[in-house]
Amino acid sequence: MKKAVIIPARYSSSRLPGKPLKDILGKPMIIRVCEAVDPKSADIIAVATDDVRIANVVEEHGYKAIMTRDDHICGTDRLHEAANKLKLNAEDIIINLQGDEPLMPNENLKQVSDLLEQNSDMAVSTLYEDISLTDGLDNPNAVKLVQALNDQVLYFSRANIPFDRDNSRTPSEMLKRHVGVYAYRKSALDAFVTYPESSLEALEKLEQLRFLENGHKIIAQKARVTIPIGVDTEEDLHNVIQLFKEQAL
Structure with missing residues (x-):
């Protein structure tokens, strides 16, 4: 392998x-x-x-x-x-x-790879970070996930999941924000490209839902090392350059 x-x-x-x-x-x-x-x-x-x-x-x-x-x-x-x-x-x-x-810790790459290798019944592995309700609850750019007790992912969504019907959450409770680090079995990718865009994928604009809708299992684990910012904008680039400068000191 x-x-x-x-x-x-x-x-x-x-x-x-x-x-x-x-x-x-x-x-x-x-x-x-x-x-x-x-x-x-x-x-x-x-x-x-x-x-x-x-x-x-x-x-x-x-x-x-x-x-x-x-x-x-x-x-x-x-x-x-x-x-x-x-x-x-x-x-x-x-x-x-x-x-x-450019600032992705190698430990996270190893973690997501080991997670898939150690769970032979899973097709895909990924990571998440805890975020506050304030940062994630109504933010569609913070993709949330919910899991079974064995860490298998039940669903990913841009919406507020799990929904707090009775307002029983406390301010200190956290949401699980998915971060876009993945490991795949090659066989899972071979299957993925044969499927049409799934209905949930089209609604949420989340590719990983195509795996779930077609019966593939995804496992997730909390990232052991905090994942720094990526680069989407000129401002992000400036901030990343500053972090590299700090690392060089």
């Missing part, structure tokens, strides 16, 4: 065009993301991109780039194409690290 970290990276971005190539203290962001992965924790580290400019930068810095189609509807489709080009087998584990997460 192999473990592969695949980093999807698109040049186009409505809020920050050319995002993967933005400079962070002398290196393009996509290279900072590659460097966040401990080579000892994965058999393969590869960037999946539809843009030759990104591919060239990745290869110039000694990392592997995989050219993928530019018409994928969702990131999971791009991940699957890259996994096929890497000739990964059904039992191999694929860790998805977004190309705008």
Whole structure:
């Protein structure tokens, strides 16, 4: 069984065009993301991109780039194409690290990978963080999840779940906010791309619901290390650069 970290990276971005190539203290962001992965924790580290400019930068810095189609509807489709080009087998584990997460702790990548490896009946693993009711309750950008007692995910939603019918929550109670770090069995990706967009996926705009609606099991665990901010906007980029400067001191 192999473990592969695949980093999807698109040049186009409505809020920050050319995002993967933005400079962070002398290196393009996509290279900072590659460097966040401990080579000892994965058999393969590869960037999946539809843009030759990104591919060239990745290869110039000694990392592997995989050219993928530019018409994928969702990131999971791009991940699957890259996994096929890497000739990964059904039992191999694929860790998805977004190309705008240069501060991702490697411990979290190892955690999500180990979680899937240790739970053979699960197709996908992911992580969550506790957030306050104030930050998450009515925020559709904070995707919530609920779990069974064995940590299997029952549902993901942008809505207020679990709903507090009798207003019995206390202010100190926390919600589980899903963070977009995944590990997949290659067999799960093979199945995912054969399914049409599911009804819940279309409503919530959450790809992971396609797995649940088609009977695949997802397990989640609280992230052992706090996940720093990613880069969606110019302001995020400025803040990430400041954090890198602080780390360098």
